[in-house]
Amino acid sequence: MQPVKIAEDIYWVGAIDWDVRNFHGYTTQRGASYNAYLIVDENITLIDTVKPQFCDEMLKRISQVVEPEKIDYIIANHVEMDHSGSLPLVMERAKNATVITSPKGLQGLKKHYKKEWNFQAVKTGDNLNIGKRNISFILTPMVHWPDNMIGYLVEDKILFSNDAFGQHLASSERFDDQLPLQIVLEEAKKYYGNIVLPYGNQVAKALEAAADLDIEIIAPSHGVIWRSHIPEIIEQYRKWCANETEEAAVIIYDTMWTSTEKIAYAVQAAFEAKGIPTKMRNLKTNHISDIITDVVTAKYICVGSPTLNNNMLPTVAGFLTYLKGLAPKNRVGLAFGSYGWGGQSVSQVEAVLEECGFDLLKQVKVQYIPDDSELQEITDKLKGELS
Numbered sequence: 001m002q003p004v005k006i007a008e009d010i011y012w013v014g015a016i017d018w019d020v021r022n023f024h025g026y027t028t029q030r031g032a033s034y035n036a037y038l039i040v041d042e043n044i045t046l047i048d049t050v051k052p053q054f055c056d057e058m059l060k061r062i063s064q065v066v067e068p069e070k071i072d073y074i075i076a077n078h079v080e081m082d083h084s085g086s087l088p089l090v091m092e093r094a095k096n097a098t099v100i101t102s103p104k105g106l107q108g109l110k111k112h113y114k115k116e117w118n119f120q121a122v123k124t125g126d127n128l129n130i131g132k133r134n135i136s137f138i139l140t141p142m143v144h145w146p147d148n149m150i151g152y153l154v155e156d157k158i159l160f161s162n163d164a165f166g167q168h169l170a171s172s173e174r175f176d177d178q179l180p181l182q183i184v185l186e187e188a189k190k191y192y193g194n195i196v197l198p199y200g201n202q203v204a205k206a207l208e209a210a211a212d213l214d215i216e217i218i219a220p221s222h223g224v225i226w227r228s229h230i231p232e233i234i235e236q237y238r239k240w241c242a243n244e245t246e247e248a249a250v251i252i253y254d255t256m257w258t259s260t261e262k263i264a265y266a267v268q269a270a271f272e273a274k275g276i277p278t279k280m281r282n283l284k285t286n287h288i289s290d291i292i293t294d295v296v297t298a299k300y301i302c303v304g305s306p307t308l309n310n311n312m313l314p315t316v317a318g319f320l321t322y323l324k325g326l327a328p329k330n331r332v333g334l335a336f337g338s339y340g341w342g343g344q345s346v347s348q349v350e351a352v353l354e355e356c357g358f359d360l361l362k363q364v365k366v367q368y369i370p371d372d373s374e375l376q377e378i379t380d381k382l383k384g385e386l387s
């Protein structure tokens with residue numbers, strides 16, 4: 001329960017959730033952390049809190065530096081309970097603290113906790129002087145809720161970015177250079193895909209607003225703190241929010257008697273023949289939140305389902321609902337599947353891909369079991385379309 005010093009008089013005082021494996025539907029195989037930060041200046045300032053069940057852990061860390069009763073300001077960058085959930089308990093200790101939040105944050109916190117704490121709403125460009133230091137605020141609505149904001153600690157050049165640049169990753173290491181970069185970037189990509197992807201335009205605006213800042217540390221609210229690989233994560237965010245894709249295909253399917261699976265591999269053969277890397281994602285063995293990590297950068301999204309009771313399979317419908325909500329742009333879709341008699345599934349899949357705004361390749365549909373010549377024909381036709 002030690003605090004971790006990230007700069008002079010500035011500490012990470014958050015909590016590590018080693019056990020969480022599902023974060024509102026997102027699988028978190030590596031667990032998570034909820035990052036809170038303490039700045040010891042003339043006014044003691046706490047930036048964000050943690051999930052309520054981890055409040056004690058956070059308070060123990062804070063207590064190693066300063067008594068929680070001495071906290072003057074609590075900056076609530078985001079209302080979601082993984083960050084604001086401990087506010088009621090902290091405010092019981094720090095009774096005179098002022099909660100600094102965005103105008104939407106003010107509304108959201110009042111609705112969540114029904115408390116009349118000392119609140120101060122801030123907007124982009126507002127400055128909070130805490131003694132020798134100043135925190136400048138930028139509202140970042142929809143990264144991830146309407147209430148989000150970020151804070152820049154001017155003198156120490158630290159950006160407290162809340163959900164942006166986060167990763168769900170439990171570790172005793174606190175910094176990006178203490179773990180293999182590929183793992184951290186992969187978790188950042190999964191986090192972006194599952195949490196931030198629908199808000200690319202707002203992310204772009206936030207990046208623009210932060211572009212003029214001289215940043216030495218990015219301290220997000222989840223995962224490790226960026227101090228050595230800031231250009232890398234900024235560049236990834238720039239690409240992701242612009243929906244810049246790679247020549248790569250994700251082939252997502254479920255299958256009843258393996259016919260749709262056979263088609264999936266015939267589709268893969270076409271991409272392979274064109275030198276386009278593929279990922280095969282059987283919905284029986286892959287969680288939708290892991291598949292979204294691939295979707296973040298893949299240009300081609302191929303989705304297959306057989307027909308069951310005049311419909312696509314529920315697993316495929318669930319994936320498509322999730323995909324549509326996350327709203328990736330600039331993709332090319334392909335619907336495929338086998339059928340016995342009705343055969344409605346392929347057009348249903350295609351309709352959703354169209355609703356996503358994807359350009360469409362010609363759908364592939366085979367009755368009963370595709371034989372080798374039918375599979376070869378699928379591959380050849382698709383190769384022709386990819387030319």
Ligand code: FEO
Binds near residue numbers: 078080144163222
């Ligand atoms: Fe980490 Fe949107 O909360």
